[in-house]
Amino acid sequence: MSTALRSRAWKLLEMVTTPLLPSDYLDLVSPLRAGADLRGRIEAVHPETDDAATVVIRPGRGWRGHTAGQYVRIGVDVDGVRMWRAYSLTSPTNRRDGRVTITVKAIPDGKVSNHLVRRAKPGTLIQLDQPTGDFVLPQAKPAKVLYLTAGSGITPVMGMLRDTEFDDVVMVHCAPRPQDVIFRNELHDLVADKKLRLTEVHSATDGMLDVARLDELVPDWAERETWACGPAGLLDAAEEHWTEHGVQERLHTERFRPGVVVAGDGGEVTFSATGKAVDADGATPLLDVGEEAGVLMPSGCRMGICFGCVTPLKAGAVRDLRTGEITEAEPGVLIQTCVSAAAGPCDIDR
């Protein structure tokens, strides 16, 4: 069928289905088809540790594929409420069956992570975004690689390890106890095959990893192209350490949590498109304020990295919760609602 004919047929269909769209009907039978909003179906949930699990997802036909190390925003209905979070993809990019995996660690009071690890059922439909993120391997293979990870920070790196083999790879991974190391068996298999040199630091017995110890653990660390992912403390220390030695261009980091430093004055927040106004304090992200008020807020990582939540600021001022920086309204100013709080009265275009 020619494109012109097809588009005419589609227009006719739209006239029949108005006020709905033909896709609203197609979604009933084929939610993963090409052309649909990007969704995925959970096919399996495999426990990894006591509080981590790998979720196998069959993405919709519109999935464009990922690069090792990237993350994906997923929308999951928890207790009936759609919640969006970002998780690193842990599957290799060339998986034959086209499935992708994310590996999730349940964090205390984490609504989505606990739901995915403990309650998610195969067959459940979830919302997906295209994969994104620049914590990825370069085109040209570096001769020597160091992966520096802690806790669930291992997840993007596992995506890399499964995807690309290097001649000389060292990994320093930090977890409370041996049984808390996600992917432990697979890592040890790689070690047995001589594809990886691994140092596990068990913080419950050895204390937190001090980056100064790298000299002893990986003497040639400064020569290695390094990918680091873990808690802010570790990454801050690594950035400082690498900069001190003048090799900061070899360090690539991925942060899972924003470092919140400043909370300022709140104010009345107006959501002018919805016609709602609520009082907000200076510490609560506008995303939470809007969601609490029943406003349809786009959201994503909730930590200021994915820009899934950007929204025009029509009036007033907001404060970046990570830096304390004040942003004032101007035409075209977009703010990340997940890391911005009211700094006085403001108007958000939602």
Add this chain to the structure above:
Amino acid sequence: MTAIDPTAHLTAEQIEELGRELDAIRDEVIAGRGEKDAAYIRKVISAQRKLELVSRGVLLFSMFPPAWLLGTAGLSVAKIMDNMEIGHNILHGQWDWMRDPKIHSTTWEWDHVSPADQWKHSHNELHHTYTNVIGKDNDLGYGIMRVDEDQEWHPIHLGQPLWNFINACFFEYGIAAYDLELGENLDKRRRKNPEFRARAKAVGRKIRKQVLKDYVIHPLLSGPSFLTTLAATFTANLVRNIWSHSVIMCGHFPEGVQVFERRSIKDETRGQWYLRQMMGSANISGSRAMHFMTGNLSHQIEHHLFPDLPSNRYAEVAVKVRALFEKYELEYVTGPLPKQVFSAWRKVFRLSLPNKKPEVKTPDREQELVAA
């Protein structure tokens, strides 16, 4: 309006206590909203879409009488579901808490000639805020009828049984005109107002789409069944219109429902607002199927108290609300559909004629509160 204020026995403190008890009922439902509720609305939406699709499919062969009958019945039910349990309730924001952009009051559009955003304004903001306040709530007779003794009589009201019947048959157009405030806006000066013109255009576009779908494309697709399909879609719209008109008449027009004067809502407290909703609404009793087909507007009292609670919860809320009516010795106006429809129609006929001014005026809360 009754000669005796049925809330006169309540003190100001009791009214506020009543308000707190109602708040508690609301909080309980909100805390318990979850997966089951979400599954409910998705199931209803999915069932409605399938029913509409199958019915329209069957109507492609509507020249065969059984197909006509089946298809028309199915399409009528599908349209009623779309407008009542699904559209009305989603547009109230009852399902916004799910944060699903596809089932949200800001994105939803319904099978109705009045565009969702205009209906939301006149219905959610005006009718639900000023429920049964003469001169503020245009739902009181839709500006074409007299539904309370205190509304002034004009000779035009002699025809109101007829106006009401015509309005019932073409209810969606009545609503569209009403949402546009057509009566007032056709005034020469206001007609040119750009805001009104933009809204009128939007209604025009919506009517065009609806008419094209039901009266042109679907019949054309039916080929030799063109005329019978045309008759079927017209009938389905008629059935939906008369049904929704009847249900909505039962919500505020039956005998026993109170209306209020403008000045009675000055400085109204939360408790007083609740009390006005309780006294200004009436329910329809019946089976689960009946509640479903009315979009749970059979629980009109509960809906007016808590317009944004999910409709599937009104039945359980009704038990608690009714207990409060008893506790505070208030009349819970309810009855089976035929009885309530008859009661509302009787009022329409009765008030088409002038009446003597009632002796006692509408309850005046300010005076009451001073007295209490």
